Amino acid sequence: MSTMLDQLKEILVSKLKVTAEQVVPEATHEELELDSLAVVELSLVLEQELGIKISDDELLEAPTIGDMVALMDERSAKV
Amino acid sequence: MSSPSGPSAGRVAVVCGVGGYVPPGIVTNEDLTARLDTSDEWIRTRTGIAARHVVDPGTATSDLAVEAGRRALKSAGESQADAVVLATTTPDQPCPATAPHVAAQLGLTGAAAFDVSAVCSGFLYGLAAASGLIASGTAERVLLIAADAFTTIIDPEERTTAVIFADGAGAVVLRAGTADEPGAVGRIVLGSDGEHHDLIEVPAGGSRQRSSGIPPEPGEEYFRMRGRDTYRMAVEHMTTVSQQAVESAGWRMEDVDRLAAHQANARILTAVGDRLGIPDERRLSNIERVGNTGAASIPLLLAQAAEEGRLTAGQRVLLTAFGGGLAWGSTALVWPDVAA
Structure with missing residues (x-):
C-alpha cells in the first residue's frame, strides 16, 4: 500500500502540474508554485479521491508537504 | 373543455438568432499593471485573461444590450419580438427595469419587457423565463438579451476583481416551435x-x-x-x-x-x-x-x-x-x- 506522501504526490503531479521531484516533505507551497486556487483544488481533490476533508485554510496554514501529509494522516485515521 | 394539456401543448422555445457585442474600449493586462500592484503573468495564471472590453464614460448597459439585440434580430431575419427579457446585474438605474428602454430603442415599444437578476447565471434564468413565455402562449417570439457593464460596479483599485470583470452583451431570439427541431430549448x-x-x-x-x-x-x-x-x-x-x-x-x-x-x-x-x-x-x-x-x-x-x-x-x-x-x-x- 502506498504511503500518504505517495498519494499526495500522485495528486499534485496528475492534477496540479507539479513535477514528482519537487514533492519532498520539506517543500513549501511557494517552492511547488501552489497558489491559493491550486490549494482549493487540492482540498477538493483530496475529498473526492481519498475521502479526506481538509479545508483550503488548513492546507494554506500547513507550511510544508510534510505538514500536509501529517494532516492527511490525522484526518484519514478518523474516517 | 380544452384538452388536458392546454392550447399550447407541445410548444417549446427554439433558438433562431444569436448576436454579441463588446464595446470598443480595450484594457490589456499591461494597462492594469500601470495602475495596480499586479503583473501580466499573475493575471494570466490566476484568471486566463489577457484583455477585456470596457464601456466609455456615459455608456450604459442598455447601450450594449441594444446593439447585441439588434444583431440577434438580424441573425434571425426578424425585426419584431413580442417580449424582451434582459438579464443583467448592472441595470441603467435602480428603478425602473432596463428592458423596456432597450425594447423602445429597438423599435419594440409595446412588447412585454422585464429584467432578470441572477448575476452570472442570468442568461440561463432568462432563458427559462423566455421559454416559459413561449410555452404558455404568452409570446410567439422573445428577444432574450444578457448584458452587463460590470466594470461600473468594480472598484478600479481592487486588483482581485478589476483584472477579471469586463463589459459586454449577448442575445438570442427565440420563437415558438417543437421539441424535435434543432435549437429547441428543453429542461433548464x-x-x-x-x-x-x-x-x-x-x-x-x-x-x-x-x-x-x-x-x-x-x-x-x-x-x-x-x-x-x-x-x-x-x-x-x-x-x-x-x-x-x-x-x-x-x-x-x-x-x-x-x-x-x-x-x-x-x-x-x-x-x-x-x-x-x-x-x-x-x-x-x-x-x-x-x-x-x-x-x-x-x-x-x-x-x-x-x-x-x-x-x-x-x-x-x-x-x-x-x-x-x-x-x-x-x-x-x-x-x-x-x-x-
Whole structure:
C-alpha cells in the first residue's frame, strides 16, 4: 500500500502540474508554485479521491508537504 | 373543455438568432499593471485573461444590450419580438427595469419587457423565463438579451476583481416551435443557495443598507467576491448541474460536442471541464480576450463561436453557469442553423 506522501504526490503531479521531484516533505507551497486556487483544488481533490476533508485554510496554514501529509494522516485515521 | 394539456401543448422555445457585442474600449493586462500592484503573468495564471472590453464614460448597459439585440434580430431575419427579457446585474438605474428602454430603442415599444437578476447565471434564468413565455402562449417570439457593464460596479483599485470583470452583451431570439427541431430549448436545471449570499455581493445601495440609516462604509458600493470559496462552489455546482442537464436531455457526457460554460475564470473552466470529462478541444472559450462579462458571458461566447465556425449547426451544446446568489443553471440543446 502506498504511503500518504505517495498519494499526495500522485495528486499534485496528475492534477496540479507539479513535477514528482519537487514533492519532498520539506517543500513549501511557494517552492511547488501552489497558489491559493491550486490549494482549493487540492482540498477538493483530496475529498473526492481519498475521502479526506481538509479545508483550503488548513492546507494554506500547513507550511510544508510534510505538514500536509501529517494532516492527511490525522484526518484519514478518523474516517 | 380544452384538452388536458392546454392550447399550447407541445410548444417549446427554439433558438433562431444569436448576436454579441463588446464595446470598443480595450484594457490589456499591461494597462492594469500601470495602475495596480499586479503583473501580466499573475493575471494570466490566476484568471486566463489577457484583455477585456470596457464601456466609455456615459455608456450604459442598455447601450450594449441594444446593439447585441439588434444583431440577434438580424441573425434571425426578424425585426419584431413580442417580449424582451434582459438579464443583467448592472441595470441603467435602480428603478425602473432596463428592458423596456432597450425594447423602445429597438423599435419594440409595446412588447412585454422585464429584467432578470441572477448575476452570472442570468442568461440561463432568462432563458427559462423566455421559454416559459413561449410555452404558455404568452409570446410567439422573445428577444432574450444578457448584458452587463460590470466594470461600473468594480472598484478600479481592487486588483482581485478589476483584472477579471469586463463589459459586454449577448442575445438570442427565440420563437415558438417543437421539441424535435434543432435549437429547441428543453429542461433548464436551475438552483440557488442564499445561505451564501455574501460570497459574491455589492453590500450597499439596496434596501438593507438604506433602511439602516447608516451611510455605507467606503468601498461597500462596489462588488466583492471571496475568491477561494467562489472557486470551490463554482466547480462543485457547475459540475453537478451540468451532469443533471445532460442526463435530463437523455444524453451521455461523451455526446457533448461543445461546452459553453460561463467564462468566470480559466482555472474554474479547466476544473469543471476535467471533472465532466469533456476534452479541451470541445470547450468553447473567449475569456482570454473578453474577461468575465457577467450575465453576458454565455450568449457572447455562443455568438463569437458561431461567427468563427467553432460552433456549427447540429452540434450538441451544453450550457452551464454559476454566480452570485448563489445561483446556477444548465441546459443542453442542439445548435440550430443560425449565423451570428
